[in-house]
Amino acid sequence: MDEEQRGFAEIMIDSGKSLLYILNEILDFSKIEAGKMDLEQGPVDIRDMLNSVMELFSIKAAEKKIELYSEISSQIPERVRGDETRIRQILINLVGNAVKFTEKGSVTVIAEMDHSPEYGPHHLLLSFKIKDTGIGIALDKQHQLFQSFSQLDPAINRKFGGTGLGLAISKKLVELMGGAIGVQSEIGQGAEFQFTIVLEKWREEIVYVEDHLAARLELPDRNSLASGIRILIAEDQAVNSHLLEEMLRKFGGVCDVVGNGAQAVDLLAKTQYDLIFMDIQMPVMDGIEATCEIRKTHPGIPVIAAITAFAGERDREACLQCGMQDFISKPFHSAEIIRVLNTWVPYIHSQKVN
Incomplete structure (x- = not known):
């Protein structure tokens, strides 16, 4: 410019x-x-x-x-x-x-x-x-x-x-x-x-949920954070899905995008994915219901809830109860995406090795 x-x-x-x-x-x-x-x-x-x-x-x-x-x-x-x-x-x-x-x-x-x-x-x-x-x-x-x-x-x-x-x-x-x-x-x-x-x-003898999400992967090049990782994005808002997809592609992810939870469940039955970003409020089937369905056939795949920054503790508890394992807030920021990738990419690689 x-x-x-x-x-x-x-x-x-x-x-x-x-x-x-x-x-x-x-x-x-x-x-x-x-x-x-x-x-x-x-x-x-x-x-x-x-x-x-x-x-x-x-x-x-x-x-x-x-x-x-x-x-x-x-x-x-x-x-x-x-x-x-x-x-x-x-x-x-x-x-x-x-x-x-x-x-x-x-x-x-x-x-x-x-x-x-x-x-x-x-x-x-x-x-x-x-x-x-x-x-x-x-x-x-x-x-x-x-x-x-x-x-x-x-x-x-x-x-x-x-x-x-x-x-x-x-x-x-x-x-x-x-x-x-x-x-x-x-x-x-x-x-x-x-x-x-x-x-x-802070009491070290208490194991808090966030400690289970504390793994970090040190990579010299952020562009390789998600290299080779297949990612499914379920998001009904075009602007949100486009922004999230571009961020993940920037870090090397291979992404597919669907517009509701039902489409995510259907696509997951046909295609192997390593990581899912799931919006909560979607038409046809919301993110909570979709994750419950996914957990019946794919118990190990990490599902990341994409929720509004104003969601309360009860909303997050509902996400955890249905099997989601982490959160990112809207509007999306690259720092949060990096944190999620640093947390879950090592787990994904370890699962592939096993």
Whole structure:
């Protein structure tokens, strides 16, 4: 592309990301209000997660010539158990706001153990502080911060944008995790947001489901990740199926695509496949029913559920009960595809050897 075409393409990408962010916030808020937000429990590396959040905003901070700092207490365990996606979401909301409203100076994130009340032998309390040197918040406006669709000043909103949902969602998520959130600020003196969450201590003696999915294959060339692997994709949405197929082909997979679960069952009776990506909501026969049928004749083939990012724990449990073994979320991201291939390609090769 020439410079003008590249500029238009970047505008399209940024606009798409902005729209997706708004839709995600509205859907999250609706689920929370309806009491349908389920927290998922899995391994969380607080250090890696915080580093990735800071990296996410590093380019924007560099453009504004502000410094990003993070401090993580050595007392925080290497691994805890909680909902990494939602903790990350809270941090992205708060760090994103700090960077947005800071024109000079710095943004600092501090993570440490909170040694206030005891939460039992199997839980711990983590505290996060997000400090900035930005425009600050008037004391008489601070009570509005965590209200849904709240905008403190129309002039500020016109300049900086936003839906007014990020902090409201963050507050609800923090409370779902047994914690609390607050702010200290003055006009022109920056702001400090603090929140605490209760997480489960990681106990090595407990074998969690995700540990069975932890195998990794180290390959020097990602294009060979799925080399020679025959893959069946069951997805009724043309855009989704095309995107997933192109990603898998990029990594060397040989793909066939069908539009519903019944077609997947029929094709599997005629053709040998190594791996199946199965949408959940499809016409004629959905992914749950199709997987139940497949398990009657093909008990060993890995079936990966392709589900919306807003699916709750009950949805995932239904997938596991019918015989699915892993998940990818919509919209698809290459990092998730790489994770799935790294997890299941070694298993597929071992089955062929045996």
